[in-house]
Amino acid sequence: MSRRGMNRRGRAITARRRRRSPIVVAVEQDPRSTYVVGDIHGHRAELLDALRAVGLADEDGAWAGGTDHLWFLGDFVDRGPDGIGVIDLVRTLAAGAEAAGGRVETLLGNHEILLLGMHRFGEEEVPSDYGQRSFARSWAMNGGIATDQESLTDAHVEWLTSRPVVALVGDHLLMHSDTTEYLGWGTDIDAINAGVQTVLRSDDLVEWWEVWRRMTTRYAFRGPEGEQVADLLLSTLGGSQVVHGHSVIADQIGVLPTQIEGPHSYANGKALGIDAGLFVGGPCLIVNID
Numbered sequence: 001m002s003r004r005g006m007n008r009r010g011r012a013i014t015a016r017r018r019r020r021s022p023i024v025v026a027v028e029q030d031p032r033s034t035y036v037v038g039d040i041h042g043h044r045a046e047l048l049d050a051l052r053a054v055g056l057a058d059e060d061g062a063w064a065g066g067t068d069h070l071w072f073l074g075d076f077v078d079r080g081p082d083g084i085g086v087i088d089l090v091r092t093l094a095a096g097a098e099a100a101g102g103r104v105e106t107l108l109g110n111h112e113i114l115l116l117g118m119h120r121f122g123e124e125e126v127p128s129d130y131g132q133r134s135f136a137r138s139w140a141m142n143g144g145i146a147t148d149q150e151s152l153t154d155a156h157v158e159w160l161t162s163r164p165v166v167a168l169v170g171d172h173l174l175m176h177s178d179t180t181e182y183l184g185w186g187t188d189i190d191a192i193n194a195g196v197q198t199v200l201r202s203d204d205l206v207e208w209w210e211v212w213r214r215m216t217t218r219y220a221f222r223g224p225e226g227e228q229v230a231d232l233l234l235s236t237l238g239g240s241q242v243v244h245g246h247s248v249i250a251d252q253i254g255v256l257p258t259q260i261e262g263p264h265s266y267a268n269g270k271a272l273g274i275d276a277g278l279f280v281g282g283p284c285l286i287v288n289i290d
């Protein structure tokens with residue numbers, strides 16, 4: 001009799017605790033995941049396959065991620081066959097995500113600057129003491145695709161020009177390039193994004209060239225000082241880990257692109273490289289950063 005009573009009390013206590021469980025509350029309030037994708041470089045088909053594999057897109061290329069968040073870290077164009085097709089796919093996904101209560105967001109990479117700079121300035125010479133420079137020359141040397149220029153509409157230009165270059169997502173500082181050069185436009189995220197956007201809305205070729213030059217630098221978080229450099233950036237802009245594309249992981253660690261299976265955490269975990277080198281035969285990584 002007394003043993004049965006204790007059992008009943010035990011069950012009652014367990015049930016009350018389960019109702020108050022913080023785990024149950026967390027699942028109900030925040031069921032979504034956040035993903036990041038690096039440098040696509042014109043490989044629309046491979047991107048779509050990868051998005052389908054994780055359930056973020058359906059067979060037709062429509063958003064299937066519900067309330068999930070997906071961030072692209074730039075470099076949609078150049079080197080591969082269909083950069084504008086990639087941009088169009090991303091914009092379709094963004095509209096679908098917005099309707100579903102999710103989000104698809106985009107940072108500009110240095111190749112978007114090259115695409116837009118080529119479109120705006122072409123062969124116009126950049127005033128410089130260091131020999132002849134133009135967006136046309138750099139575009140040709142860095143995998144520029146003529147059909148991307150031909151397919152680029154005013155709507156694409158306006159959309160790209162409105163994208164940020166850095167973002168703080170949770171505890172992650174997202175940026176395309178592994179560089180501290182972003183600090184040249186300001187010491188907070190809003191100032192940096194506003195600074196770049198002001199340039200991209202101007203006809204100042206020297207300042208445009210400076211955007212391209214800064215965003216083409218790399219490897220700031222490598223080597224013995226790498227963690228300190230990442231710390232400086234994180235303490236200035238926020239977050240506990242820099243997440244970047246731009247520098248192919250295989251090149252960073254000295255293996256073949258086909259051997260890459262996941263992102264590359266380095267600088268004592270302060271940096272995460274996610275560019276697996278799709279354009280040199282690596283996989284299209286879609287990285288969950290929850």
Ligand SMILES: [Mn+2]
Nearest residue numbers: 075109110246
């Ligand atoms: Mn890049």
